[in-house]
Structures are given as C-alpha cells and as structure tokens.
Amino acid sequence: MREIIKTAIENKQNLIVEGCYISFNYQNDFTKEYFDSIKYICLIFSESYIRNNYEIIMRNAKAIENRLEDDYDIELMIADNRRSLNDCKENECSYILIDKEYNFDENIETLFVQ
Known part of the structure; x- marks a missing residue:
C-alpha cells in the first residue's frame, strides 16, 4: 500500500485509502517529501x-x-472504534469523532482540503 501511495503522490494524483490498509503509525513509512502530501483522518464512531x-x-x-x-456485531464495532480512537491519540493521528450525528457537509473541508 505504501508504494501505491507514493506513486499517487509522485504522479500528483488524489487517492483515498480505506483505513484498514493504513497503520496508525504510518508516519514511519514515509519521508518528509511524501508525508507533507498525505492527509490522514480517521472517522470514528462513539459508543x-x-x-x-x-x-x-x-x-x-x-x-x-x-x-x-x-x-x-455491535459490541465488536464499539470495541473496534474505541481501539481506533486510542490508537489515533497514541500516534497523534487526526480524527473526527462522530458522536451525536454526522453532517458530511460540515466536515467536507476537513476531509478534502489541504
């Protein structure tokens, strides 16, 4: 996956990668030249x-x-999202915590604007 991301950056292409393919410590996989072009945001559901x-x-x-x-399973989903939130905090990753409702229009800039 790292090489696909690098190729997209080198070719000045946009690429959205589902979170299950990227580790929370992804910063260790990229040099500054690549890292500056990556916008990493996790969408996390609260319990x-x-x-x-x-x-x-x-x-x-x-x-x-x-x-x-x-x-x-609902309990597994809750545990997975709780673990993802903890991993984001531990690795200083950006995230949006979806707690009451998720308004896509309000979050679009956060997700796509550099």
Missing part, C-alpha cells in the same frame, strides 16, 4: 453513536463495496 444508529450503519455498510457477508 453512543453506534448504539443509537447501529441499524443505519449496517444498512449502509455495503454502500461502497459489495460485501458478501456483513454480520458486524
């Missing part, structure tokens, strides 16, 4: 958001890709 919106989350889980099976 209350997951509990209040679990059905909506699951209903939209296949919006981007066709998953064969999607039985992501």
Whole structure:
C-alpha cells in the first residue's frame, strides 16, 4: 500500500485509502517529501453513536463495496472504534469523532482540503 501511495503522490494524483490498509503509525513509512502530501483522518464512531444508529450503519455498510457477508456485531464495532480512537491519540493521528450525528457537509473541508 505504501508504494501505491507514493506513486499517487509522485504522479500528483488524489487517492483515498480505506483505513484498514493504513497503520496508525504510518508516519514511519514515509519521508518528509511524501508525508507533507498525505492527509490522514480517521472517522470514528462513539459508543453512543453506534448504539443509537447501529441499524443505519449496517444498512449502509455495503454502500461502497459489495460485501458478501456483513454480520458486524455491535459490541465488536464499539470495541473496534474505541481501539481506533486510542490508537489515533497514541500516534497523534487526526480524527473526527462522530458522536451525536454526522453532517458530511460540515466536515467536507476537513476531509478534502489541504
């Protein structure tokens, strides 16, 4: 994945990479010339958001890709998001904590503007 990201930067292309393919200590994988071109932001659900919106989350889980099976348990989802938040803090990664509601229009600049 690191080499794909480097190639995109070298070719001045935009690339969005799903978080499961990037480690929280990604900074160690890139020199300054690459690192300055990377915008790393994690989207993290709070426990209350997951509990209040679990059905909506699951209903939209296949919006981007066709998953064969999607039985992501609510407790596992909460634990995974809690772990991701802790990893972001530990590695000083940028994140958006989605707690009450997520308004895409309000966060678009954070996600895409350098």
